[in-house]
Amino acid sequence: MDSLNDFLIQKPRPLPVIVAVDRSGSMGTNGKIDALNIALKDFINSIKDEDSNKAEIHISLFSFGGESATCDIPLTPISQVNTPSYQAQGRTPMGGAFTMLKELIEDKVQIPSRSYKPTIVLLTDGIPTDDFLSPMNDLINDGRSSKAFRIAMAIGDDADYNMLSKFVSSPEYLVLGESARDIRKFFRFVTMSVTQRMKSQTPDVYQIPQMIDDETLDF
Amino acid sequence: MNLKTILIQASIRGDKHEDIPNQDYVDVFENDEFLITTVSDGLGSSKNSLEGAQIACKSVIDEIQNFQLSSELQFLNNKIKEKWKKEIESISQNVSDFRTTNSFIAVFKNEKKIIVGQLGDVMVSLRMDGLFRHLESTSKDFSNETVCLGSGKDENFKLAMFEFGHTFDYLIATDGIADELQTEKIETLHDYFKNKFQNIEASRRNDSLKYDLEEFLNEKNNDDKSMIFIWSNKI
Numbered sequence: 001m002d003s004l005n006d007f008l009i010q011k012p013r014p015l016p017v018i019v020a021v022d023r024s025g026s027m028g029t030n031g032k033i034d035a036l037n038i039a040l041k042d043f044i045n046s047i048k049d050e051d052s053n054k055a056e057i058h059i060s061l062f063s064f065g066g067e068s069a070t071c072d073i074p075l076t077p078i079s080q081v082n083t084p085s086y087q088a089q090g091r092t093p094m095g096g097a098f099t100m101l102k103e104l105i106e107d108k109v110q111i112p113s114r115s116y117k118p119t120i121v122l123l124t125d126g127i128p129t130d131d132f133l134s135p136m137n138d139l140i141n142d143g144r145s146s147k148a149f150r151i152a153m154a155i156g157d158d159a160d161y162n163m164l165s166k167f168v169s170s171p172e173y174l175v176l177g178e179s180a181r182d183i184r185k186f187f188r189f190v191t192m193s194v195t196q197r198m199k200s201q202t203p204d205v206y207q208i209p210q211m212i213d214d215e216t217l218d219f
Numbered sequence: 220m221n222l223k224t225i226l227i228q229a230s231i232r233g234d235k236h237e238d239i240p241n242q243d244y245v246d247v248f249e250n251d252e253f254l255i256t257t258v259s260d261g262l263g264s265s266k267n268s269l270e271g272a273q274i275a276c277k278s279v280i281d282e283i284q285n286f287q288l289s290s291e292l293q294f295l296n297n298k299i300k301e302k303w304k305k306e307i308e309s310i311s312q313n314v315s316d317f318r319t320t321n322s323f324i325a326v327f328k329n330e331k332k333i334i335v336g337q338l339g340d341v342m343v344s345l346r347m348d349g350l351f352r353h354l355e356s357t358s359k360d361f362s363n364e365t366v367c368l369g370s371g372k373d374e375n376f377k378l379a380m381f382e383f384g385h386t387f388d389y390l391i392a393t394d395g396i397a398d399e400l401q402t403e404k405i406e407t408l409h410d411y412f413k414n415k416f417q418n419i420e421a422s423r424r425n426d427s428l429k430y431d432l433e434e435f436l437n438e439k440n441n442d443d444k445s446m447i448f449i450w451s452n453k454i
Binding site for chain 1: 359438441
């Protein structure tokens with residue numbers, strides 16, 4: 001061993017970003033699922049360009065639709081992530097997603113204590129069709145997962161605003177969207193939020209970026 | 220007892236906002252009976268945490284000298300906490316502005332005993348007569364989380380007493396260093412420090428250590444970084 005550097009962990013601290021998106025049948029209307037696929041791709045590509053010696057973004061992507069929630073990308077360094085493309089179908093098993101998110105965050109092998117606090121991003125246009133209350137309460141109130149930053153977007157009038165307002169870390173983190181266009185705005189907001197944390201000298205002190213004006217979006 | 224030790228120590232400010240000083244504090248006390256080494260990490264979110272860190276080190280040094288080895292270790296925990304709180308309350312009503320962690324190692328030279336105390340995430344690793352121990356502090360969920368003095372909760376020092384025969388060496392390091400270390404290499408790090416610094420002139424050792432911390436750690440971690448490493452010659 002020639003220098004102190006030989007005894008140091010060579011990877012930056014992980015900054016986990018855990019995304020859970022709705023791919024239920026209703027997301028197939030008014031171009032929402034297409035907007036989501038584009039927004040996710042843009043989001044991943046945007047944060048791939050960020051680089052820091054002090055933090056490395058790790059992404060995990062979950063979705064809920066059909067009959068169950070699925071983990072589509074296990075927690076992975078951002079440089080190795082390929083974005084899936086979703087098709088809308090079935091019900092809204094959001095409770096199943098909450099259970100999976102909690103299992104991931106409680107796992108100290110996947111998210112070591114050296115990590116910064118995770119950010120959870122939730123996007124949905126509907127009401128959960130499975131038992132969501134107990135899994136959500138476990139996620140947001142108990143254990144390690146309760147310390148994650150939680151932000152969410154509710155799209156359209158059918159979304160469960162009451163449930164989502166309880167889910168988010170604070171009221172400012174619930175973004176209300178009217179149309180598919182707002183999905184891309186939301187993910188721009190998420191991108192800014194994540195990159196701001198990554199560049200911050202105190203990534204665990206959360207600051208809320210401003211939502212982007214329509215004019216800044218390039219469709 | 221004629222206990223000869225070599226000590227290296229350094230404390231550097233992390234790469235953070237200009238108006239925030241280094242909030243770590245390192246203190247060493249030695250006389251014929253005791254060798255007391257203590258490191259505090261003042262919480263960045265508390266405006267007077269450097270003062271809290273200094274007072275924690277002073278409280279440890281004062282109370283260990285008054286401690287009888289025949290007493291329960293819990294008694295030492297209470298005395299240190301009480302002294303720290305009393306000192307803080309004599310200067311301010313807002314104890315939470317002084318929040319700090321603290322770890323210490325106290326060598327009772329004549330009795331050949333070592334007491335280790337940890338409150339928060341200042342790391343301690345200790346090797347006595349060839350037996351290595353990495354003493355985990357309270358487990359934390361994520362980086363920059365810790366229990367501390369002044370939190371408003373009744374946090375306690377995790378205390379342990381050991382006996383040594385011939386030799387010891389130990390490391391106390393704040394999380395700015397500890398979080399970046401490969402756990403499985405910490406014992407080898409002890410050997411590295413001994414081998415490297417015994418060949419450096421005594422007056423230059425601490426500067427050399429400081430240079431290493433600045434060179435290899437500041438680009439990885441914004442926290443302040445402080446450490447003490449001590450090794451004894453064979454008794």
